Amino acid sequence: MRDTSPLPDDLSRLSVIATYLQLELNRVHRRIVEVEQQEAARKASVRAVPPPDWTVQLNVGADPRPVAVHHGECTKGQPRVRPITRRDAIEALAAGVEACGLCRPDRELRID
Numbered sequence: 001m002r003d004t005s006p007l008p009d010d011l012s013r014l015s016v017i018a019t020y021l022q023l024e025l026n027r028v029h030r031r032i033v034e035v036e037q038q039e040a041a042r043k044a045s046v047r048a049v050p051p052p053d054w055t056v057q058l059n060v061g062a063d064p065r066p067v068a069v070h071h072g073e074c075t076k077g078q079p080r081v082r083p084i085t086r087r088d089a090i091e092a093l094a095a096g097v098e099a100c101g102l103c104r105p106d107r108e109l110r111i112d
Contacts, residue, residue, distance in 0.1 A: 052083030054105060056092055066097045074103035 008014060057077035058064035069089050070077060077100070084092070090109055093099055099106035
């Protein structure tokens, strides 16, 4: 059975083709490295969104009501927290919304 490949039968031309393919493969590998570096630089330049300073935890019911105030980096109550301002946090605590027992936002907000 004869090979129906379009490749030539002589060694010198096969060697030229192999050299060409190796050069092309090297070019592809260099391009892969460039794209990986660009992707890494792009990811490094994307800044992470900082957490809010304060959050309010909402109850589970159909009528979401605030149940606790948290420092923005506190993970208790996730995912039912929403960002709020410092003033909103103070007002919520003054209105009787519970301060988180873990992060104690009332201490930093100086609410007694």
